[in-house]
Amino acid sequence: MLAIGDMSFATKKAALEHFRAVLGRSKVGETIDGPDHGQLLALLNRHPDALAKIGVGVAHFIVDVAAFGSRCFVVVRADGSSTDWSYRTAVAGVGRSLLEEFLAAARFEIAPEMQAFKREYFDRYESGMAPCQTTGQMISIHDAHVDHQPPHTFRAICDRFLDDEKMVPSYEWLSAPADNQHSCRFTNETLRQRFIDLHRRLADLQIVEASVNISAGSYGYRSATKEEAQRGLFDDP
The missing domain is CATH 3.10.450.40 (Nuclear Transport Factor 2; Chain: A,)
Known part of the structure; x- marks a missing residue:
């Protein structure tokens, strides 16, 4: 209770x-x-x-x-x-860890490209309804998420970035909490662009029904835990 x-x-x-x-x-x-x-x-x-x-x-x-x-x-x-x-x-009742802040910042940086991918997919269908690429169910753009297909899931790409850069999440290159920030962001432009470039190179995207994507989780290695799903860590940008 x-x-x-x-x-x-x-x-x-x-x-x-x-x-x-x-x-x-x-x-x-x-x-x-x-x-x-x-x-x-x-x-x-x-x-x-x-x-x-x-x-x-x-x-x-x-x-x-x-x-x-x-x-x-x-x-x-x-x-x-x-x-x-x-x-x-x-x-x-608990705040996000630095790793979770990094994941939020990473999603923020790729969000424009993810949204463009979604719009381009739905623009192919005049009715405004398009097939989920996992289930085949016809869905609207409002019920759709952009999913990263394995093996290069969103979490896998984020882990690869940290490994390549030999670093851990830090407020030295991530924005600290501030009024009306809405999301943590990269403060180092070089690192920001490197992440975007890595994502462009590795990501294999598909359009899926939102409920399918959230229930499966987008970390790739495992499904979302109940707590992670509740806190929105798997939401599509």
């Missing part, structure tokens, strides 16, 4: 579904009020960076559009400043 404020959820998955629904029904830029406000405040207090996110105090919450069209919650503070925050991280 997971308690968040005066709410109780049987599982973390149930909590994620609840707050995903709040995110989905809230209009971008409008103040979230009523019961949703209190629920989000209780959830934010579970966030591992709650003190920094809350700052001088919470005035209200809004929904904003993050990188590449995804939605996120934003806390507007009493002094007018604001920052984004992840409801997934708050439900999990």
Whole structure:
């Protein structure tokens, strides 16, 4: 049982579904009020960076559009400043490791090419529906993920990059947490371009149904654990 404020959820998955629904029904830029406000405040207090996110105090919450069209919650503070925050991280109650931050940064850097690949695939089909390249099921672009085919899965490419560069994830070349950053990013342009070049050289991409990709996991060596799936570590950019 997971308690968040005066709410109780049987599982973390149930909590994620609840707050995903709040995110989905809230209009971008409008103040979230009523019961949703209190629920989000209780959830934010579970966030591992709650003190920094809350700052001088919470005035209200809004929904904003993050990188590449995804939605996120934003806390507007009493002094007018604001920052984004992840409801997934708050439900999990733990922050991402440096390795997970690196994986997020790597996904951020290749996201434009991944999205272009998806658009080009669906542009071939006038109906707007295209076949999942794993199941053959017709799907819309909104229900599709870009998948890395083995052996060069996304995680395998990331591991190869670290091996080639003989380095471990570090804030010396990754951005530290900051307001409204949305995602960790490469701060070293040379390393950023090397990763993009390696990905272009190795990645063999395909379009699959989102539920198939998330359930299989995109690390390649194994399926996503329940915790990793809940925290969004396998989401398509």
